[in-house]
Amino acid sequence: MGMPARRAVLRRLVLSLGGIETLLVVGFVGFLLWTSNPLGWAIGKGETYQDPAYQDQVEAEALYELLEREIVPAFYDRRADGLPRKWIDRMKDSMTYLCPEFNMHRMVMQYAQEYYLVAHRRHHLLHAENASRAKSFARNASRSERSRRSSVSSSPRSGRP
Secondary structure, rough: OOOHHHHHHHHHHHHHHHOOEEEEEEHHHHHHHHHHHOEEEEEEOOOOOOHHHHHHHHHHHHHHHHHHHHHHHHHHHOOOOOOOOOHHHHHHHHHHHHHHOOOHHHHHHHHHHHHHHHHHHHHHHHHHHEEEEHHHHHHHHHHHHHHHHHHHHOOOOOOOO
């Protein structure tokens, strides 16, 4: 199983445990982004190694240590009420940060503003004044295509019998 597949399995495992991410930090930029707002746990600090097998070993050891010392205790450490308070606090932090950015309402509004409304305005511009701009665009496109075809057919065919 390759590294991307292992990461996908790991993410599914961790997300099924309550939605807190454990991820491999890739590169220095990834480390900076992660440390500016850590919502889960990071494996490594973005270091890379020439030998993929050695990198797998280093990351696996870091994951097991992280599971043993932080993740599992946070999930299984229960208070008198039976709830894992450390885990719940991390889940709340994650939801507070991520839900405003990653939700369907925001996505639909962004798509509407950046794509659908832009296309709608362009449609109206092209069809205004009895579609004069659309007709002009079609004429220019047709000329360009004819010009391209004539230049291709009149160019010397080097190296062909």
